[in-house]
Amino acid sequence: MEIRLENLTKVFTTKRKGQVSNVVAVNNMNIEIPSGTLVGLLGPSGCGKSTTLYMLSGLQKPTEGKIFFGEEDVTSVAPEKRGIGLVFQNYALYPHMTVLQNILFPLQNMKVEKEEALARAKEAARLVQIDELLDRKPSELSGGQQQRVAIARAIANKPKILIADEPTGNLDSKTELEVMSLLKRCVKDFNQTLVMITHNEDIAKMADRVVVMKDGNLK
Ligand code: ADP
Numbered sequence: 001m002e003i004r005l006e007n008l009t010k011v012f013t014t015k016r017k018g019q020v021s022n023v024v025a026v027n028n029m030n031i032e033i034p035s036g037t038l039v040g041l042l043g044p045s046g047c048g049k050s051t052t053l054y055m056l057s058g059l060q061k062p063t064e065g066k067i068f069f070g071e072e073d074v075t076s077v078a079p080e081k082r083g084i085g086l087v088f089q090n091y092a093l094y095p096h097m098t099v100l101q102n103i104l105f106p107l108q109n110m111k112v113e114k115e116e117a118l119a120r121a122k123e124a125a126r127l128v129q130i131d132e133l134l135d136r137k138p139s140e141l142s143g144g145q146q147q148r149v150a151i152a153r154a155i156a157n158k159p160k161i162l163i164a165d166e167p168t169g170n171l172d173s174k175t176e177l178e179v180m181s182l183l184k185r186c187v188k189d190f191n192q193t194l195v196m197i198t199h200n201e202d203i204a205k206m207a208d209r210v211v212v213m214k215d216g217n218l219k
């Protein structure tokens with residue numbers, strides 16, 4: 001699905017000892033990302049990358065501006081209603097659940113019917129090649145395997161938009177490229193739009209488009 005940001009702005013206001021200060025984390029950002037595009041978001045620490053992703057996912061509310069998914073204005077839509085998949089650097093798996101339970105969890109939250117949920121979870125697991133590991137706990141997996149589980153969990157419901165904050169940041173360079181190829185295949189197979197933060201230039205080379213930020217602005 002196409003993503004469009006219109007004048008997207010986030011200002012954090014902090015008060016310390018009676019002193020009010022404003023930080024412009026994202027400054028009037030305008031961008032259009034077509035469906036089926038893998039976008040790499042680059043830039044130095046503190047330039048507003050995470051804040052941009054938080055606003056896309058609905059975890060933070062913009063101070064100004066609008067976010068469109070396709071024709072729909074989702075600026076005020078709750079995170080769980082945006083139909084997005086999220087992948088984090090630290091995997092964020094539930095340690096007490098098996099791989100299968102982890103993948104099923106969001107589907108159950110969305111009240112997908114039991115057999116259908118199981119079918120989608122297994123299909124996602126097959127796609128990221130972890131179908132042999134469904135009964136294991138996250139602690140019994142390598143970093144690369146854990147990130148595959150997190151990706152399976154994010155794609156099981158076939159979201160049109162995937163958002164990832166340094167999804168390969170904790171992996172060794174070989175695994176990193178494998179996980180990236182996998183993400184890229186998901187994007188192409190399902191015509192998803194993936195916006196991901198990365199620090200790694202080799203990873204950025206695999207993106208269809210690189211967006212560089214500096215001090216809250218597009219560079
Ligand atoms: P990046 O992910 O590119 O490192 P962030 O989006 O996390 O950058 O942060 C952008 C700017 O906004 C930084 O100056 C940061 O200190 C500030 N910032 C981020 N979150 C908050 C917050 N919750 N309160 C105040 N300032 C914040």
Ligand code: MG
Pocket residue numbers: 049050051
């Ligand atoms: Mg960040």
